[in-house]
Amino acid sequence: MLGIGDDAAVVEAPRGESGALQWVLAVDTMVETVHFNAATMAEADVGWKALAANVSDIAAMGGVPRHALVSVSVPRAWEPARIRRLYDGLYACAERYGVAVVGGDTTSSPAQLVVAVTVVGTVTAGKAVRRSGAMPGDAVFVTGPIGMAAAGLHFLLAAAGGGEQCVPLAAAEAAGTAALVQAHRRPAPSVRAARMLAARGTVTSLNDVSDGLASEAWEIAESSGVKLALRESQLPLSGSMAAYARRSGIAPLEWMLYGGEDYVLLGTIAAKDAAEAKAALAAEGLPMYMIGTVEEGNAGVELIQEGPHSGWSQAAAKERRVSLAKRGYNHFE
């Protein structure tokens, strides 16, 4: 009803077509040198990703993102054109996901850029999907490939060589890493997939992958009081990520499990609906990869690896299980 221009925005309390709605609220912050630097992201990418990270949290509740408030703290030295470019990217993301930017705040910053976005969304009353509902027997899934964003960051930091110049996409195209760089700079949260899955009523938990697959799996395991067993051979491995990992001498699994910033969804679904749900998403061109199962037991995450591999014990010749560390991106380590 009232957007940018007064002391605060006014929005109509939502009314659902088939029953009451509830609000879904989230805030996420991006800080220069922590979430990006001059070499890894152009201003427009920062704007896009600051909103996308929030849209992803709303998706992870099964909600629809609707309104955003944007707080920016801008280094004094910045030209106005730079902040305009940041907003170009932010508005491109807003348009893509049908979000109305209804306000925000602007301050100077002594040195670094800080962008904090608050998103308001809605969900059918009582239907928000939590992290705590995973049940033994459920199938575990992700809604997109993982590890690409971390591989993209690795490429960007290497290509920048410590310099301040934003690495052009052309450099990534020449190196065959453009998809990885775009995964890092322009994540595409799974809002439509989440809506379709939540509407089926068989999805028992959802969490978006920001800090890494292992870390998010641990969050579901702990809040549901179950064990998640992930099968290594089922993890969606992007071809360009695997190729770049090989060239860099890095194990792709490290990026897939512990990289983060994928902004796809990790979730669990009743096993009897897994195949049908996957087909329903596929009909809309949306991927859904079945990557494991929920088991009874102490909260934890295990990876099932298929062998044989040199160095494995005789007993583990065909497959073995390893416990995954509760590790991922941590702001204070």
Ligand SMILES: Nc1ncnc2c1ncn2[C@@H]1O[C@H](COP(=O)(O)OP(=O)(O)O)[C@@H](O)[C@H]1O
């Ligand atoms: N400084 C804070 N004050 C209050 N709540 C917070 C703060 N930081 C995080 N939270 C809450 O903790 C929960 C997890 O946050 P976070 O780890 O940032 O989630 P995500 O990784 O999905 O963005 C959320 O409910 C969030 O609102």
Ligand SMILES: Cc1ncc(C[n+]2csc(CCOP(=O)(O)OP(=O)(O)O)c2C)c(N)n1
């Ligand atoms: C220059 C730079 N260094 C390191 C990283 C890696 N990184 C920074 S934050 C982060 C995890 C996600 O951020 P967080 O604020 O925890 O997101 P949230 O869980 O709140 O959505 C990662 C992997 C990066 N993106 N850019």
Ligand SMILES: [Mg+2]
């Ligand atoms: Mg957060």
Ligand SMILES: [Mg+2]
């Ligand atoms: Mg999240």
Ligand SMILES: [Mg+2]
């Ligand atoms: Mg986090």
